[in-house]
Amino acid sequence: MDPEEIQASGDPVRVLREKGGDYTDNFPVVPNEITNWLDEQRAVTETCTLANLSHHMTSLRVTGPDAEELLRDLSVNSFESYEIGRAKQLVMCNPNGHIIGDGPMLRLGDEEFYSGGMLSANWVRYNLETGDYDATVETEPRTSAHEGDPENFIFQVQGPNARAVLEQVTDADLDSIPFYRFETIDLAGVETIALGHGMSTEFGFEFIGPFEQAEQVREAIVEAGDEHGLEQLGSKSYHTLSVKLGWVPPGVPPIYDVEAMSDYREWLGPDSREATYSIDGSFVSDEISEYYMDPIELGYEKLISFDHDFVGREALEAKVESPDRTLVSLAWDENDVVDVYASLFGDGETYKFMDLPRIAWGRANYDEVTKDGDLVGLSHSRSYEYDAGTIISLCSIDVDHAEPGTEVTITWGEEDSPNPKVERHAQTEIRATVGEVPYSPDRRKGE
Template sequence: MKNLQELIDSKSNLVDYFYNDTISQYHKSRTSLFATLIAPEYTNWREEQKAWRESAVLFNQSHHMPVLYVKGPDAKKLLSYLSPCSFANLATDRAKQYIACTPRGHHVGDCILNYYGEDEGFELISGMPVLNWVRYHGETGGYNVEFRFDPTTPYSPDGRRTKYRFQLEGPNARKILDEICEGGWPEIKFFHTAYVSIAGCKVHVLRHGMAGHAGAEISGPFDDMDRVRNAILKAGEAYGLLQAGTRTYYSTPLEDGWIPYPLPGIYTGEELRSYREWLSADSWEANMQLGGSLYTGNIEDYYWTPWALGYERLVKFDHDFIGREALEAQLKAPKRVKRSLKWNEEDVMKVFASQFGDGPMYKAIEMPTAYFGWPQADEVRSTDGRLVGMSQYCGYNINERDMISLCGIDEDYAAIGTEVVLTWGEVNGGSRKPHVERHQQTTIRATVSSIPYSKAAQAKLRAVI
């Protein structure tokens, strides 16, 4: 098979295939691809989670995020047409969270977008489904644009990237940045950017919070990586700075409320056939790995909309874009919205207790991240049994000492404090995924909660640092 469409045509049930027989790129990254580049833990994930709330933490993002560079006379035109995001306020000192939708209004993907002016163009960071979507339309739509794709380190022919990238986070981040930046740290509004000098190196900084706290993304030429990192670590010694490994890194969405990598809504619809034929049979989209209690025969049951992902603030109807009519119609209809779920402690303990003694054994809850699909898809039901939502990202936050998940839930059940029931574990004793053990399903009561989950994150996420 040469492309995704041929792969789909060869499967009688695409959901079953994604549920049982794929190994996602994410699962590979958790196990072996990045272990020699970024340690799973530098101390232990519990202390590293505490550091983003109590002192400071440094995440290394240099190796795992693909980047697409886009430039040319039609670059802005292309990117604007593909996204509900407005480009009316485009500026070189302002980043964007960039999203794209299908003609039917289903979410394709999201990424961070930086703009460096007409000569250098745009930088799209992470989010393979949206990077592929942009490349396809740029290559097939007659646009005068140039692309340069920077793959993740394991897939780079020489093991190098164009840029290094770090995230410095926590209440002491500002003190560290003040000390290492020549002339001090400039005041930067949320999602705005600036250039500073660290250890004699020109550094691009983005005011951005990953773990829901005051933080900054720091990037620059790959050759400067060690010099800049060493300066950060040396200054951070006096402020309790810890390096965070991948186990901690992948738990950050539970605090800031971002839902990573939902299933792109591109597997159905004749209008997207040519796109599926453009995608290869071993593409990211061909290796999605569904996991969790939601199991249906319809792949569209796993699609998301911008509203369910909490992106309503990004959707602007000030320009023409793919999916505009569909999104306008969705506004007038019942829809899902994004919420956190706080899992009931007694029911969580029931799952842990099932690992000992006699009786049914439920799907083990791993910590700090508990999901076992990429994406995860767990049923969320009302107390009277109605299916009212889909829970995706789940895990443990030591700062709150709670099990939390992120979900899209029907508006009628989205009020803070509403009691719902999450089904935990897979159907038929578990799928064929090699990392999923045999188990029985059970239910976990949950309480609808705010996004971000913690009050501390709500207060600090958008603060000037």
Template structure:
């Protein structure tokens, strides 16, 4: 039986806010082992030695090939595509006609006229729709994540990150690492297999994302584990991996801005399955779905926006660029308030909304109010606990006037009224004080990773 379209689901429920606020979709599922040791030690590894994270199963790949593949991507991406040659990658960012985010993914230029777009499905769906409905001499092969796909993925992906990541690769390859610029690719031989590697780092630490055909993955993994034994290599599971973005400052799941009354978006909602968007959670309680939209400037993507080509949403983004109202920050939650909220579990209820550790986000699209007094001055997005800093933090976007490090704000945690999402228990809202801090929060990431 065909899946219900997003358009039909909205018509059935009445409005997109109610549809998403009560959607059963959890925050995100990483279909790998939750822990190999414990998530605290696994987080520690990428700061002190080297963590190996298996990325083979939780992302969607869209392989786009043909003479118009680059034109398709340039028509949809806010990025520049000048000098985007083979063996390079970029964070591909797409917006809708209003200039608000559809989402982002990593775009690999594998061969002439062959690209691989890798990430959450939001951008993959958007690009696939335009390929199927537009006039492009290109084709696409989609490889969904392991929660959806039957059978193994097309590629394995292993992320190595941490101070000894380079040493692990050199031991596994038996040769010095070739000079490789950030977000460029190199080739290695590991266990007799050809391996491609993207110079990368998910938590602000040095590292590579290694990938190749799935059938080579077991042999490559075994060689990496053997090489890593002398360099403190630790396998990191889903729990630790889910928090890496909190250290580097990447917002993983902005709500896609696809609900406007625009003919292009109406056609897209008719094409898109209702299950493709996910759940909305948090204390932001507007009945207007547009109030949940984010712009590239809200979450720090101004560094990738280039007006050197025409793309969907360009005119709207040019207007926003003149004076972006908000800025991405880290919020350092006051430990005594977090402790009191968790402690409410041991008092007569209802208490605070449960904090799952290390990642506290309980909806796919988390949006909690950031307050100064009773005035909302921003939105807290992804939130969780960083064992390396012994801190509960969230990534947020706040009004420029309140974005200076050291500014005191509050996060309103929980929903009122409680939604029907199955991961939401009876609770009451809890005000948690927070201090504005830089993003990326971790010093290494601020000084080294983003500066390269």
């Protein structure tokens, strides 16, 4: 079903909630576990890890005289001081200021930009095709959506021992490359882009190079990491990193019941990212717009710049002036979490099964968060984190309740889920404590 058919149903919420789908933790090609997800997750903060991101994201390359103009017209970010060798987390919105997608974009040249993982790639292509820009947009879908290998490998090496490992595979001075800057280096004999970036809060780098030499680089890193406790990350463990870091996938695409997005809905196909979302969680609304999110409640307020015109600017100006919600982390009460599992082993109704380490990839998770019985926020992207000893989630919460230490309640389970993948269960409440974002200290910038 394509987005226009979902819109024509008259009830986009129902359609997106009832989607069953074959959801797994697995990204294309990369196994769920290389060793086991617990030891892999521990290695992120204790030793060192290697994550293979070559297969599960859509890459985007924008070139030509108007490449910068196209991206600037769509992005909330300032393009001042966006020189060659710098990357920015570009954030793009619809006309109402709701986020369509984001991703790191590297400026490779005066007229060339590249991203190995851009969630708004379709939006960029659409605006090029319907606009008046002298530019070219090339996208490469995730490996499962096309035949053959990707153009580039993308590896992330992070953890306390990352420096010691990388020193054995490159002579480059990685400490001289600041956060979100990049240089071309020799990595294990391969010309590779080294970007100061990663999805963990630990020091590390993302490396981008020709895929035909991926195995050469991977083997060299694994060999160098053998004495430093390196673990290769499977899909399950990698999928947990973004929660402590504080990155929330944009969620339901803000294209339904928005007249200005009707042409875009018609342009999209049934296999597009925008058409394949499923809604999960205890929050239920008849209004699809209640599931949309803006950059402010996803923690991107500092990236918004009004030094240029862009899609959604007017709406965001009002939101920034008086924000409703902001992004926090939630630490779930461990005893209440244990009760969820205990319900499987006693008489009476059971609670909704809680997959570990986190909700399956492909579902947009929305759980009600209340304070004294009043809805104050929505919890997203829950994940077990071993160093926290419990479940951590991210939450867009009313600014009046965002103070760390605030006690709130999460409604766990769905009263009447139309999704055949959700078993019959009873709802329950889980206590949680508001915390900062990122949940763990961010060591990526060397601070």
